[in-house]
Amino acid sequence: MDAVISGLIGAFSAFLGKVAFDVQSPLQSRLLAFCETISSPESNSFPSSILCERSVLLTRLLGFVVMLAFNGFALKKFVDSMKANGSASGVAVSSGSNYLFASLLGWVFLGERKGAVWFLGLGFILLGSYLLATVQVVKSDRKDEVKEKKKKEKKVK
DSSP states (O other): OHHHHHHHHHHHHHHHHHHHHOTTOHHHHHHHHHHHHHSOSOTTSHHHHHHHHHHHHHHHHHHHHHHHHHHHHHHHHHHHHHHHHOHHHHHHHHHHHHHHHHHHHHHHHHOOOOOHHHHHHHHHHHHHHHHHHHOOOOOOOHHHHHHHHHHHHHHHO
16 A cells, blocks of 8 residues: 555655646646736736735645655655565556656646546556455575474474
């Protein structure tokens, strides 16, 4: 579960990074348009346009700060998932869920569209993540087997 949470938080972090650094982000454009709509009737006046631009700048700064915090939390969950399930499973599940959640966030908030080949690739990634997450690893330590065999030999003598 930590791997899925890591992927989700990583997707939110990437989304916030896009909001913070992409000047032509649809979200920023909507915020600026909304600000200009609710400001005074002379929306082209100097104070209201400065206020609107500063609100966009504040949103970008907030997106950057929250992105950094989310990256730290996602990294912690990612490490926890690798400790609990192994590195292969942790990486695969975290990456697969990240792609899925990032595409959903991009589609809902940024109007991004993906093609059929992209979804086919995502399907393969999710299938691989599922297979890695459900496989049970059998741990066998050869040293323990040798010790047991020696103990049995000593008992026989």
